[in-house]
Amino acid sequence: MKSKNFFMQEAIKEAEKAKEKDEVPVGCVIVKNDKIISRAHNLTIRTNDPTAHAEILAIKKAAKKTNNYRLTNCDMYVTIEPCPMCAGALIWARIDRVFYGACDKKAGACGSVINITNNNKFNHTIKIESGILQKRCSKLIKNFFKEKRK
Amino acid sequence: MKSKNFFMQEAIKEAEKAKEKDEVPVGCVIVKNDKIISRAHNLTIRTNDPTAHAEILAIKKAAKKTNNYRLTNCDMYVTIEPCPMCAGALIWARIDRVFYGACDKKAGACGSVINITNNNKFNHTIKIESGILQKRCSKLIKNFFKEKRK
Numbered sequence: 414m415k416s417k418n419f420f421m422q423e424a425i426k427e428a429e430k431a432k433e434k435d436e437v438p439v440g441c442v443i444v445k446n447d448k449i450i451s452r453a454h455n456l457t458i459r460t461n462d463p464t465a466h467a468e469i470l471a472i473k474k475a476a477k478k479t480n481n482y483r484l485t486n487c488d489m490y491v492t493i494e495p496c497p498m499c500a501g502a503l504i505w506a507r508i509d510r511v512f513y514g515a516c517d518k519k520a521g522a523c524g525s526v527i528n529i530t531n532n533n534k535f536n537h538t539i540k541i542e543s544g545i546l547q548k549r550c551s552k553l554i555k556n557f558f559k560e561k562r563k
Numbered sequence: 564m565k566s567k568n569f570f571m572q573e574a575i576k577e578a579e580k581a582k583e584k585d586e587v588p589v590g591c592v593i594v595k596n597d598k599i600i601s602r603a604h605n606l607t608i609r610t611n612d613p614t615a616h617a618e619i620l621a622i623k624k625a626a627k628k629t630n631n632y633r634l635t636n637c638d639m640y641v642t643i644e645p646c647p648m649c650a651g652a653l654i655w656a657r658i659d660r661v662f663y664g665a666c667d668k669k670a671g672a673c674g675s676v677i678n679i680t681n682n683n684k685f686n687h688t689i690k691i692e693s694g695i696l697q698k699r700c701s702k703l704i705k706n707f708f709k710e711k712r713k
Contacts, residue, residue: 462623463632463655473612482613497679498651505613505648526684529647534676
């Protein structure tokens with residue numbers, strides 16, 4: 414079994430690809446049976462698409478690949494806490510668990526601002542674990558915006 | 564100026580297209596300066612994509628068309644209350660107003676289950692008006708599931 418840190422490292426590689434493209438550095442991977450079945454990074458600016466967050470792109474790829482729009486028994490590793498849009502998509506996709514690096518105090522929907530992923534009013538809840546390689550995930554995004562402000 | 568009912572009628576036409584394809588009948592249009600700039604219907608099953616809700620598809624099309632991932636001064640008319648994923652996408656797209664037909668007691672994120680569109684913790688709020696051609700919008704979806712259960 415590969416470690417949580419291993420998969421988060423892969424998510425960070427994706428975030429770094431976003432950074433190279435001058436996109437907000439968020440990356441993720443979707444894991445099934447200890448294998449990465451899909452990976453993506455944020456591409457909102459380049460694709461001119463407000464929905465092109467890493468998580469949405471990875472979900473779409475994984476659904477195509479598994480030929481199933483329900484990603485049962487799949488986990489997501491993502492560098493930053495998912496926003497309401499992505500958390501909602503993760504519920505529709507029936508993702509099992511989400512492991513994220515850094516909290517998003519402005520838009521986090523797994524507990525930081527609101528809690529969509531663990532709300533019994535919805536027909537699916539997602540197990541959440543935060544803080545995986547947190548410092549690296551957080552630094553990536555903080556440095557990006559620091560550079561931007563210069 | 565065209566009426567709200569006019570635009571909702573167009574959203575209903577989209578929902579009917581979804582129904583013909585055996586997809587959950589939800590449809591929407593995005594309106595700017597009294598003109599429809601994008602229209603879409605739910606396509607989750609056919610495209611094998613849990614994110615292919617009418618609202619997400621319409622946002623993507625409108626962003627491509629206006630060459631701007633922010634849909635400022637745009638309104639959405641949608642037959643059913645947006646879910647968390649779509650409500651989140653509408654915030655990222657900076658949509659001005661959402662007019663919807665019927666409430667969604669199971670997944671509505673504009674007040675029915677949770678309220679994402681009017682939450683001051685997020686950096687954008689959306690004006691909501693519900694009940695436009697409500698009976699027709701509601702009947703479309705209720706009849707669809709009634710047929711399914713047979």
